[in-house]
Amino acid sequence: MVSRAPLDGAVPVASPAFPTRTHSHEAKGDPVLNRKTIARAMGALTVLGTMLAATPAGASAEAVLHGKCTACHVEQDGVFSRISNQRKTPEGWLMSVARMQVMHGLKITDEERRSVVKYLADTQGLAPSETAGFRYALERRLNTPESFESEQFAQMCARCHSGARVRLQRRAPEDWQRLVHFHLGQFATTEYQMWGRDRDWFTVALDEVAPGLARSQPLDTEAWKAWRASTPPAVDGQWTVSGQMPGRGGFSGVMTVSTLAGKDRHAVSFEGAWDDGSALKGQGQAVVYTGYEWRADLQLDGTPMRQVLAVEPGLMRGRMFQRDHDEVGADIVASRQQAGNSRVLSVYPAYLKVGQEAELRIVGTELAGDVRLAEGIELLGVARRSATEVVVRVRAGASARGVAPVTVGQASGGALAVFERIDAVRVVPEFAVARIGGNGTPTAKVEGRFDAEAWAAGADGQIGTADDYRIGVFPARWSVAPFDEQAERDKDVQFAGVMDADSGVFVPGGAGPNPARRMMTNNAGNLKVLAEVGQGAEVVRGEGHLIVTVPRWNNPPIP
Amino acid sequence: MTHTTFPGAVRTVAALAALGAGTILPAQAANESRPLQAGTEYMVVVNHPNNLNVLDLKDNSVFKTCALPGAFGPGMVQIAPDRKTAYILNNRFGTIYGVRLDDCQVHFQAELSPAPEVRAKSIFSFALSVDGKEAYAVYNPTTLHKDHYEVGEPRLVVYDTAAGVDARPIRSFPAPRQVTMLQGAADGSLYMVGANIFKVDVHTGKRELALPIRDWQRPSYAPVDVLSVWPVQTPTRDFTLLYTTARFTDDKQDPATAEYLYGYLNVNLESGQTEARDFGPLTEIYFTGARSPKDPNIMFGLLHRLAKYDVRQQKLIGAAELEHTYYAVIPSTSGDRMYLTGTFNDVAIYDADTLAKLGNIELPGGDMSLGTAQVFIR
Numbered sequence: 018m019v020s021r022a023p024l025d026g027a028v029p030v031a032s033p034a035f036p037t038r039t040h041s042h043e044a045k046g047d048p049v050l051n052r053k054t055i056a057r058a059m060g061a062l063t064v065l066g067t068m069l070a071a072t073p074a075g076a077s078a079e080a081v082l083h084g085k086c087t088a089c090h091v092e093q094d095g096v097f098s099r100i101s102n103q104r105k106t107p108e109g110w111l112m113s114v115a116r117m118q119v120m121h122g123l124k125i126t127d128e129e130r131r132s133v134v135k136y137l138a139d140t141q142g143l144a145p146s147e148t149a150g151f152r153y154a155l156e157r158r159l160n161t162p163e164s165f166e167s168e169q170f171a172q173m174c175a176r177c178h179s180g181a182r183v184r185l186q187r188r189a190p191e192d193w194q195r196l197v198h199f200h201l202g203q204f205a206t207t208e209y210q211m212w213g214r215d216r217d218w219f220t221v222a223l224d225e226v227a228p229g230l231a232r233s234q235p236l237d238t239e240a241w242k243a244w245r246a247s248t249p250p251a252v253d254g255q256w257t258v259s260g261q262m263p264g265r266g267g268f269s270g271v272m273t274v275s276t277l278a279g280k281d282r283h284a285v286s287f288e289g290a291w292d293d294g295s296a297l298k299g300q301g302q303a304v305v306y307t308g309y310e311w312r313a314d315l316q317l318d319g320t321p322m323r324q325v326l327a328v329e330p331g332l333m334r335g336r337m338f339q340r341d342h343d344e345v346g347a348d349i350v351a352s353r354q355q356a357g358n359s360r361v362l363s364v365y366p367a368y369l370k371v372g373q374e375a376e377l378r379i380v381g382t383e384l385a386g387d388v389r390l391a392e393g394i395e396l397l398g399v400a401r402r403s404a405t406e407v408v409v410r411v412r413a414g415a416s417a418r419g420v421a422p423v424t425v426g427q428a429s430g431g432a433l434a435v436f437e438r439i440d441a442v443r444v445v446p447e448f449a450v451a452r453i454g455g456n457g458t459p460t461a462k463v464e465g466r467f468d469a470e471a472w473a474a475g476a477d478g479q480i481g482t483a484d485d486y487r488i489g490v491f492p493a494r495w496s497v498a499p500f501d502e503q504a505e506r507d508k509d510v511q512f513a514g515v516m517d518a519d520s521g522v523f524v525p526g527g528a529g530p531n532p533a534r535r536m537m538t539n540n541a542g543n544l545k546v547l548a549e550v551g552q553g554a555e556v557v558r559g560e561g562h563l564i565v566t567v568p569r570w571n572n573p574p575i576p
Numbered sequence: 577m578t579h580t581t582f583p584g585a586v587r588t589v590a591a592l593a594a595l596g597a598g599t600i601l602p603a604q605a606a607n608e609s610r611p612l613q614a615g616t617e618y619m620v621v622v623n624h625p626n627n628l629n630v631l632d633l634k635d636n637s638v639f640k641t642c643a644l645p646g647a648f649g650p651g652m653v654q655i656a657p658d659r660k661t662a663y664i665l666n667n668r669f670g671t672i673y674g675v676r677l678d679d680c681q682v683h684f685q686a687e688l689s690p691a692p693e694v695r696a697k698s699i700f701s702f703a704l705s706v707d708g709k710e711a712y713a714v715y716n717p718t719t720l721h722k723d724h725y726e727v728g729e730p731r732l733v734v735y736d737t738a739a740g741v742d743a744r745p746i747r748s749f750p751a752p753r754q755v756t757m758l759q760g761a762a763d764g765s766l767y768m769v770g771a772n773i774f775k776v777d778v779h780t781g782k783r784e785l786a787l788p789i790r791d792w793q794r795p796s797y798a799p800v801d802v803l804s805v806w807p808v809q810t811p812t813r814d815f816t817l818l819y820t821t822a823r824f825t826d827d828k829q830d831p832a833t834a835e836y837l838y839g840y841l842n843v844n845l846e847s848g849q850t851e852a853r854d855f856g857p858l859t860e861i862y863f864t865g866a867r868s869p870k871d872p873n874i875m876f877g878l879l880h881r882l883a884k885y886d887v888r889q890q891k892l893i894g895a896a897e898l899e900h901t902y903y904a905v906i907p908s909t910s911g912d913r914m915y916l917t918g919t920f921n922d923v924a925i926y927d928a929d930t931l932a933k934l935g936n937i938e939l940p941g942g943d944m945s946l947g948t949a950q951v952f953i954r
Contacts, residue, residue, distance in 0.1 A: 089722045099723045195724045202718030202725035205669075205697050208754050214803060215790070217771070219727065219753055530900070536880065537900045 078136030081129045089121070100137070102192035102236060106148065106185050107138040107306040108155055108574040135280070135306060142307030143185065144244035145327060154181035154575050156325045156336035157343040159463075160449050172212035173226050177204070179576045183230070187238065190231035197222040249308030250330040252283060255354040257382050257405045259363035260337060261490075262347035263445070264466035264522045267292040269363060269380045271405070272351060274303065281305040285313050292365050314340065324349070331358040331382075344451075344463050352382040354405065359383035361431030364423050368434040368471075368489040369394075369413040376400060377433070379407040379425055386426020390433060393417030418473070420486045434488045440474040441485075442493070442550045444561030451514065451565045453540045456527025460568035465514075465523035469493035469548035469559055493548040493559075495521045500543040500562060507535055513542025513565040521548065525565045541566050607640040608680040612659075612954045617909055620662045620677070621949035622651025623921055624942030628662060628675055633908065633915075633951065636925060636937050642680035646671055651947030652700055655809060656737070657708040659954045663737075665713070669697040672711060674737060686735050686743035688715040694728070695720060700805040700948075703758035703766065704737070705778070706845075710746075711735040712766055712778065714755040730755065732768075734778055749781025757807045759815045761845045767815065769804065773841060773850075787841050787850045789819070798822040798834065802841070806864050806904045806948045811911075813845040818865040818877070820858050838885075840865055840875065856885040856892055863903045863918075868928060869911030876914060878905035882926055896931040898924065903944075906951050917949045 082097065091098040105113075111134050117123040118130070125133070153161040163180050165171045174183045188196065201207055201219055208218035256272040270289015277284050286300040301315030303324070311333060313324040323343075326335035331353045338346025352360040361381040369375055374397070379388065384407050390396065393416035400408040407425055413435045423431035445468045454462035468490045475484030497516045499505035512534055514525035526540030534540070546561035612618060612630065618639065619631040626648045632639040644651075646667030654663045656674075663684070664673045674684025688696040694717050701714035713735075717728040730753055733745035755770040766776040773787040785791070789802050804817035819841060822834035836858035842851040855875050862877035867887075875885040882905065883895040903918025913934065916924040920943050925934040 091723070198718075198725045198727045201727045202695065202720070205699060205716055205718075209699060209756065209803065211801070211803075214754055214771075215799065215801065217753065536898060 078133045081125060081133045082136075085123060085125055085129070086117075086133075088123075099192065099195070101141070102189040104141045104143055104187040104236060104241065105138075106143055106155060106575070107134060107310055107312065109182075109185055110134045110137045110141075112573050112575060135304065138306040138310065139308070142241075142310070143187065144238070144240040145309055145329070146240045146244075147187065147238070148185060148327070151181040151184045152325075152327065152335065154179050154185065157338055157346065157576075158336065159344065159576055160446050162448065167229075169221075169226065170229075173218075173222060176210070176212050177207070182575045184234070185575065187234050187236050187241070188231070189236045190228065192236075193227040193230045194223055197227050244308070247308075249305070250328050251353070252303075252305060252311065252328055252333075256333065256351040257354060257362060257380060258287065258289065258349060258351040259380055260347035260349035262345070263468045264345070264520050265291070265347075266490075267363065267365060267367075268297050268347070269365075270297060271354075277302070283313075285315060287315060287317065311335070326351070331355060332360070342461065342464070344466060354382050357383065359385070359426065359428035361423055361425060361428045364431040364433050366489075367432070368436060369411070371413055371415045371418060371435060371437045374410070374412040377409050377411050377423075379409070379423060379431060381405065381425065381428050381430065384425040384428050386428075389422075389424045391417045391419070391421030391435065394421075394433070394435065419475070434473075434486060436471070436473045436486075436488045438473070439471040439488065439491070439550060439552050439557045441472040441480045442491070442548055442557045442559030443470045443472060444468075444546050444548050444559045445470045445490075446561065448562045449546075449564070451523055451525045451563060452568050453514075453525045453528045453565060454568050456529050458528040458568065460528065460570065460572075462514075462525050462527075463569070464525070465546070465563050465565075467495065467521035467523070467546055467548065467561060469495075469521065469550050471550060471557070491550045492519075493521060493550045494518055496547045496549075497523065497544040497563065498547055500545050504543040507538070507542075509542030509544060509565070512540045513544060514540070516546070521546075523563060523565075528568055539567065608642055609678075610640045611678040612639070614954050617951065617953045619906070619915060619917075619923065619937075619949055619951045620653050620655060621917055621923065621939070621944055622648075622653060622664060622666065622947045623939045623944045624648055626651075626666070627939070627941045628653075628664065628680070629939050630677060631923065631937050633913075636935050638937065638940065640680070641940055642675055642677075644673065644675070645682060645685075646673070649945065650700060650805075651945060652702065652805075652807075653948055653950050654702065654704050654807070655950045655952050656704060657706065659952050661708075661737075662950075663702070663704060663711060665698055665700065665702040669699065670695075672698075672702055672713060672735070672743075674711075682741060684711075684735075684737055684739065684743060685741040686711070686713075686733075686739075686745075688713060688733070690717065690731075690745075693720050694718065699756055700807070700946075701755045701758050701768075703760050703807065705760045705766075706762050706764065709737055710760075710778065711737050712758050712760065714751045714758065714768065716753070732766075732776065732778075732781060747779070747781075751781075752783075756803070756805050757817070759807055759809075759843070759845055761843070761848060762813070763848060765848075767843050767845070769802075769817065773843065775848075786843060787852055789841070792852070794821075796824045796829075798824070798829075798831075800839070804864070805946060808864075808866065808904065808906050808948060809950050809952075810866065810869060810907060811909045811951075812867075812869045812872075814867055814869070814872070815843040815845050816865060816867050817841050818862060819852075821854070823854075838862070838865075838877065840867070842867070853887070854890060855887045856890050859892070864905050866905045866907055866914070869907050869909070870928070871911075876905050876907075876928075878902055878916060882914065882916065882931060884931060894931050896926055896933065903946060904948060906949055908951055909953055915949070915951060918944050918946060920944070923949070 253274050258272045259269045261267045268291045272287045275284045283303045285303050288298045299315050299317035303313035309328040311326040311328050315322045321340035323340050324337045326333040333351040336346050337349050363380045365378045393414040395412040397410040417435040420434045423433050449465045451465035452463035454460045471488040471491045474480045495516050495518050516523045530537045542565040544563045546563045548559040550557045617633040626644040628642040630639045649668045652665040662675050672686045696715040696717045698713045698715045703712050714732050716730045719726040730751040732749045732751040734747040735743045752770050757769040759767045766778050768774040768776050771790040774783040775786040776783050800819040800821040802819045819839045822836050824834045837854045838856050838858050839854040863879045865877045868874035873887045875887050877883045881895045886893050901919050902916035906915045914926045914928050921939045923937040
């Protein structure tokens, strides 16, 4: 396996060895392109990306394809040159159409663009199985470290953009080759950069990489044929939703989905509460692309939020994040309230200490029947119950140590951890990237957000062994420290940003050269993230790694 | 860890340019007609928004500033042998301009694109013949078809520098991909840096290997890595570029125990002699290196520090901490001073012997980006 930096990370692009580092010069670029144009284009894409779910698709996509796209793309018997040779995600089609607008003079209205993106995603999309393993890119999980079996793929494709961007496409063989021509024609320094100049890049790309992609990601697949022939899962109705947001906590509630005029458009409302009891509510709209790609824009307590979810029968999974700060987001799972769709989504609290007596709230759908917990957890009584929530009083006995399923009748999916003591704390994510921003520049700061995850050693009393178990997220005291001597010497802790001691939210410093720093460097930094979880008089410590680096100037919907 | 990268520098420069927008000034016309003085040492350097600056190195001042036509980038300068004309690869790597330094007039202009539907970019690959009568460029063409791009074979094009402002190639030959630099030699041949360093006959386009890079096989060494885009015309006609490599210490070629090294590839443009050798341990990154015009055993490296090596001893013998990063180190004609260019809008001056800082020359306008400056005596 070839390990890489996270999607959002600073990938080394220069020489074979890097005993040194600097703060001021990383990221990749292309001197040949007009940087302002590209920045504008990518900025436009970001804005467009937030509009996938907005207004009705009234304009006819076919009319746009025949009336506008044929200015450059040859149409014969309903087959369009280039266009008909590709399948991709809604975001993938959005990036292509928007590029035609920004780079190639296509003039269409926002409504026409939404219409044509919807049409192409529906008719030339990806089957659910074809997006499996790469949804992190659509869900804007920019801290995801990618790794690929093929070193060649990592070096030829995934050094400039995410590998997921490639994996989320299907093309005809000649179109993969044309994609190579496009890359070198548009980004002329591709063949000069590290992992480009050590080989005959163009020949390798044309003769090895493109044919390989044509084999592994062909235009025509059984999966797509089968998906197109199937009936898409229903989305209207009420959904029980559960989520977990690093730096804030868990929440649950009910999402109501009702059909609007226009294909696959829905009104969405959400009413729920954070696990600490504070309310969380709002409403918005959703569009379902390709029969399962749920994209919703909501205002939740006044904050614009996006949902990127995959719909399965009775189930939706994915991520909800702030539209304008996509690093602030929650993993969410939703279960449709329908007969026979029994499911436990979450249990709050998710852990109990041995001897603790507590109210346990079980959230899900079709919660009928007996509540079953681990042996050793005494069920003291049922406080209240409905089809979507069961609240019981329990006491955790010593014999219940470990993690055991929580079921209600036929409904499964929940778990409860019981622990005697915390033996280790892990900082999650273990490795993260924050980005300086603001300070008069057009790019916002990207925060780092961390959870402290407590672990128990298991029966053997040894941490780091197979029987360790995760207890759950604990409140912690947060701080940062220099990662190494260089970071200490450059005073990264002083300049790179501020860690909130209570929430684990790191807000990076302003962008641009800082005259107060050595060599006028910017506020980048290399930091340890330290979490301290109290346990009586004792403190259990965890450590993560945070890179604070330069802004992402190009920020398209798929990184 | 964050790492310095060549392409990253472009981004930094872009960001700095944006930040400094309030201070970026177009060239002032007031001094454009000021003639250069014979015997005086000058530097020519391009900076944002699109200024061609002539610096007087006698009193370390801006002597004059010419406004360049077209768009910025990369602002790479080559000085004609008569020291009267600066040729600049600019306009987003697509146009070569010849600017008369005495009056700032553009008297030569060559658009690299051979046809309206062809986008042609020269990746820093531009040079002059030793007599100044011809200009050479390698461009990478892309034909922009209606619904697809088609990358074409790079071309070596030859221009007559007397051809005026609508210069067309007088000869043209196929060229390899991945060429980054050209330099004309005293024997009339052209050295071309790409996957290897080639010596090219400019009348036939025929290439022969001058120094291997990708094809340099050294047992127990990792392949060398070269990325050099600063063709500095040194007073000694010494054309030097840096490489990095690793020397393995065991048969398993374990990178963990390898010794990481800097070396240089050198072509003596007067004699045609070539040389490739390691000169020191790789402990920090340099964008450029230069050999001392006074003593070829002394090698300088520059990015975050200005470092100095004894080549024979393969040893770092001094280093100056800098106020910020600079990309290109250029020796004075005498070799007594080193000029540091690139990054921001100031040229730093260092004593080549003591590495003491001697001063700065602040340019009107923004950053110098990646463009190569040149030092010469009129």
